[in-house]
Every structure is written in C-alpha cells, then in structure tokens.
Amino acid sequence: MIVRTAMRFEIITIFPGFFSGIFEHGIVRRAQAAGLVGIGVHDLRAFTHDRHRTVDDRPFGGGEGMVLKPEPLGEALQALEILPLHDRRENQILRSAQDDETESGTRVILLSAQGRRFTQQMARDMAKLERVVLICGRYEGVDERINEIYCDMELSIGDYVLSGGELAAAVVVDTVMRLVPGVLGNEASGEFESFGVADAEISSDEAGVPRSQHGAGGLLDYPHYTRPAEFGGLRAPEVLMNGDHQQIRRWRRQQQLRKTRKNRPDLLQGAALTDEDQRLLEAIASEDGE
Numbered sequence: 598m599i600v601r602t603a604m605r606f607e608i609i610t611i612f613p614g615f616f617s618g619i620f621e622h623g624i625v626r627r628a629q630a631a632g633l634v635g636i637g638v639h640d641l642r643a644f645t646h647d648r649h650r651t652v653d654d655r656p657f658g659g660g661e662g663m664v665l666k667p668e669p670l671g672e673a674l675q676a677l678e679i680l681p682l683h684d685r686r687e688n689q690i691l692r693s694a695q696d697d698e699t700e701s702g703t704r705v706i707l708l709s710a711q712g713r714r715f716t717q718q719m720a721r722d723m724a725k726l727e728r729v730v731l732i733c734g735r736y737e738g739v740d741e742r743i744n745e746i747y748c749d750m751e752l753s754i755g756d757y758v759l760s761g762g763e764l765a766a767a768v769v770v771d772t773v774m775r776l777v778p779g780v781l782g783n784e785a786s787g788e789f790e791s792f793g794v795a796d797a798e799i800s801s802d803e804a805g806v807p808r809s810q811h812g813a814g815g816l817l818d819y820p821h822y823t824r825p826a827e828f829g830g831l832r833a834p835e836v837l838m839n840g841d842h843q844q845i846r847r848w849r850r851q852q853q854l855r856k857t858r859k860n861r862p863d864l865l866q867g868a869a870l871t872d873e874d875q876r877l878l879e880a881i882a883s884e885d886g887e
C-alpha cells in the first residue's frame with residue numbers, strides 16, 4: 598500500500614531568489630509547517646560546469662533571443678532522480694505487474710505558453726500526486742528535447758506570454774497545494790468554490806446540518822458578504838441573515854448562475870446543472886429581458 602506523506606514540489610529555475618518570500622504567507626506557509634507540502638527550489642546554474650555558469654545559447658536556425666540549454670536541465674532532473682519518460686513508463690509497467698496498487702508518482706511539467714491551459718480539474722488531479730517537478734523557462738524557452746525526453750506535460754497558465762516560468766510555477770504550487778487533503782481546514786471547502794465539483798461528488802457533509810451552499814459543479818462562486826450589514830449605502834442581502842439554510846442555498850445558487858452567465862458563459866456548457874438550475878437560468882434570462 599502506498600502511504601501518503603507530504604506532497605512535494607520541485608522547482609527548477611535560473612532565478613531561485615524569485616521564490617524567497619512568495620511561499621512564506623498564509624496557507625502555503627502553514628501547509629509546509631504542518632508537513633503536508635514540501636517545496637524545493639533548485640538553481641539551474643548549479644548544474645553548469647563553465648566559468649560563466651552558462652544556461653543559455655543562441656537558437657539553431659537563427660532568430661530572436663536565447664534558448665535554455667538542455668544539458669544543465671538534464672542534470673538538474675537527474676539530480677532529482679527523474680528518469681527519461683521512456684524509462685519511467687517501463688518501470689511503471691513492471692511495477693503494476695508486481696502489485697495492483699495505483700502508483701500516484703511524479704509528474705514533470707514544463708511551464709510554457711504553448712502548453713495545455715491550467716484548470717482547477719488539473720489542479721485536483723495533481724493534488725493526488727506525490728511529487729510535481731516544475732521547469733521554469735526563460736528567454737525564448739527551453740530546448741525542445743527536454744520536453745520530449747522528460748516532460749509529462751507542457752502547461753500554460755493562460756493565453757498570454759510571461760517573461761519566465763517562475764510566476765506560472767508559483768500559481769501552480771499555490772493552486773494545487775490548497776487541494777492536498779488536510780491543507781484547507783474543512784476538506785470540502787475546495788469543493789464549494791469557483792470551478793468546484795457538483796453536489797453529487799461531495800462526500801464530506803456535516804451530519805445533520807443543512808448545508809447553505811451547493812457544490813459549484815463547474816460554475817463560478819456566489820458573492821460573499823460580511824459585517825457591517827450596511828456599507829456605502831448598500832445593505833447586504835437580507836436572505837443571508839435569516840438563518841434559513843435552504844433559502845440561502847437557493848439564493849446562492851441563483852447568484853452563481855447569474856455571475857457565471859454574465860462573466861463566463863462558456864462555463865455553462867460543461868457545468869453540472871439540475872432541472873432547477875435550468876429553471877433559474879430561464880428566470881434570470883427573462884429578468885434580463887431576453
């Protein structure tokens with residue numbers, strides 16, 4: 598049986614100083630202090646052998662900028678005991694022939710604007726892994742052979758170009774680590790947020806206590822309010838103060854649907870919608886005069 602210990606992130610970067618401070622606040626700090634998450638930052642220049650600690654070179658074929666050389670990256674990955682994909686797959690086949698446990702394992706991810714776009718579902722899947730290795734590109738990017746030989750996935754955090762993979766790596770660590778079991782106080786709370794799972798997939802309910810929120814089921818979150826009840830001439834919605842969990846739950850669902858329809862209508866396609874949700878959506882559309 599695989600015993601789950603801390604989840605580990607390994608970040609390979611030419612700017613290790615970028616990460617000093619960034620993981621020392623809030624939930625990320627607490628998760629590390631509690632031993633639930635470990636983060637290693639590895640200086641790519643430590644794997645060079647020349648006087649200038651060279652990590653980049655000119656691109657074959659000409660063109661703008663520089664490219665991160667493959668040898669230091671290969672050595673950094675070897676130091677983390679990352680085998681080439683081919684050997685990892687063979688080991689996986691041998692392992693699953695020996696026992697029928699699922700190997701949660703390691704994934705090597707190249708941060709890249711050319712990658713698949715990062716989603717909350719990917720974060721949920723990554724949070725089940727033992728180790729995620731994040732390679733931060735710089736300049737024009739990383740020699741493609743590193744991707745071909747070692748990487749399970751190229752990952753983009755959005756349709757824009759950053760100057761380096763470090764910010765993207767920090768986004769991935771922050772998003773994934775809070776979904777590692779035990780990191781958020783209430784294990785289910787990740788499920789009630791924007792992009793969370795549907796009610797049917799939520800197992801951890803407080804026995805006997807009526808819930809005042811739905812699982813997001815792929816929708817955006819509903820708006821939140823706190824004291825004071827009146828601010829800037831606006832009162833917080835009365836329904837949230839009457840203690841009726843069913844009414845609150847219904848209002849919040851309506852707001853989730855309204856906000857998603859307004860800001861991210863594309864999400865409605867893949868959302869887990871009930872018949873009541875469909876009726877609420879129709880009511881919202883007719884309120885909006887459509």
Ligand code: SAM
Nearest residue numbers: 708709710734737738753754758759761762765
């Ligand atoms: N030439 C690349 C292109 O056009 O796709 C852009 C390289 S960018 C200036 C340098 C590095 O920033 C990339 O190698 C990658 O690691 C990181 N990066 C840039 N945009 C990113 C994004 N949207 N998501 C993740 N990483 C990104």
